[in-house]
Amino acid sequence: MPAYNAGKYILEAVNSVLQQSYTCLELVIVNDGSTDDTAYKLESISDSRVKVFHQKNAGQCAAANKAYSLSSGSLIKFFDADDVLSPHFIASQVATLNGQFNAIAFGSWGRFYNDDLNTFKLEKNWITTNDVPFNWLIASMSKSQVMLQCGLWLIPRHILDNAGLWNEELSLINDFEFMIRVLLCADELRFSDNAILYYRSxxxxxxxxxxxxxxxxxxxxxxxxxxxxxxxxxxTSYVRQIVANHFKSLVYSFYPIHKELTSLAEKRIAELGGTSLPYPAGGYTKILSTLLGWKTVKLIKQKLNIL
Structure with missing residues (x-):
């Protein structure tokens, strides 16, 4: 568990791990140079299964890699310091793997808002079938942006050693690159029915x-x-279309703030053969996008936000 300025949430996250029905575990927490009360909150934990390491701020990926280097388990879960696990999450995933260390177990997930678990809603458009990693990834990416949040997965250590650890050059959506690389090193992905990740949004x-x-x-x-x-x-053309759609989502997200990057993404889309992914909008924004074009609408909305 890498932690940076997570004082408000970290004890809830830690308790969701320590209160698991599966008790044979260790929790390695790396405090990545937090400037809030994270260190103070960590000092209050008395469970002997918890190891805490403090370091100068080096980024989430570096902290996750450090935590891994301090761990000893044969099965690994990377877990964010602001999310929550259902009580039988780990037990369900260990049972799902059943000693087969060529597979990775995954669970289901949903979002909750305003720090209120009562707002939690399970994600319904989530593929829960066992499959080979490539097929599962392509199926998951064909409809929308795939969810690759690290807490969903229980990974045999030797798969991580073969895949390599977190890319410390990355920060935003770093789990996209990492989890695709790791999943593709497994023979199978296995769904655990009783494992639910509560994703704080x-x-x-x-x-x-x-x-x-x-x-x-x-x-x-x-x-x-x-x-x-x-x-x-x-x-194939189908895979290239899916890849192009993900670059198009970047264009929609970062225009007009980061025009150079959106130009790079648009060039990549052209190289891949183009995409017909529509601008994600509803209501008046959808109507205005049809009339004026989505770029004009984003520029207008940016101006209004500034004003």
Whole structure:
């Protein structure tokens, strides 16, 4: 568990791990140079299964890699310091693997808002069938942006050793590149029915909400690297279309703030053969996009936000 300025949430996340029905576990937490009360909150934990390491701020990926280096388990879960696991999450995934270390177990997930678990809704459009990793990834990516949040997966250690650890050059959507690379090193993905990840959403200032130039470049690089792994496996027109759609989503997200990156993404889309992915909008925005074009609408909305 990498942790940076997670004082508000970290004990809830930690308790969701320590209160698992599966008790034979260790929790390695790396405090990545937090400037809030994260360190103080970690000092209050008395469970002997918890190991805490403090380091200067080096980024989420570096902290996750450090935590891995300090761990000893044969099965590994990377887990964010602001999410919550259902009580039987780990037990269900261990049972699903059943000693077969050539597979990776995954669970289901949903979002909750305003720090209120009562707002939780299970994601219904989530593929829950066992499959080979490439087929599962392509099926999951064909409808929308795939969810590759690290807490969903229980990964045998030797698969991580073969795949390599987190890319420390990345920050925003770093899990996209990492999880595709890791999943493709397994023989099978196995769904665990009783494993639910409660994904905290809408946190102001969270890593996923960052729109700096550095974060935008990380998002582009992560998508570029992750999709390259897929194209190396299968470079059909169908796969290229799915890859192009993910670059188009970057264009929609970062225009007009990061025009150079959107130009790079549009060039990549052209190389892949183009995409017909529509601008994600509803209501008046959808009507205006039809009349004026989505770029004009985004420019207008940006001006209004500034004003």
């Amino acid at each position: 809408g946190i102001k200032g969270s890593l996923s909400s960052t729109t700096s130039a550095k974060a935008a470049l990380s998002a582009y690089d992560s998508v570029n690297l992750g999709t390259q792994y897929l194209l190396q496996r299968c470079n």
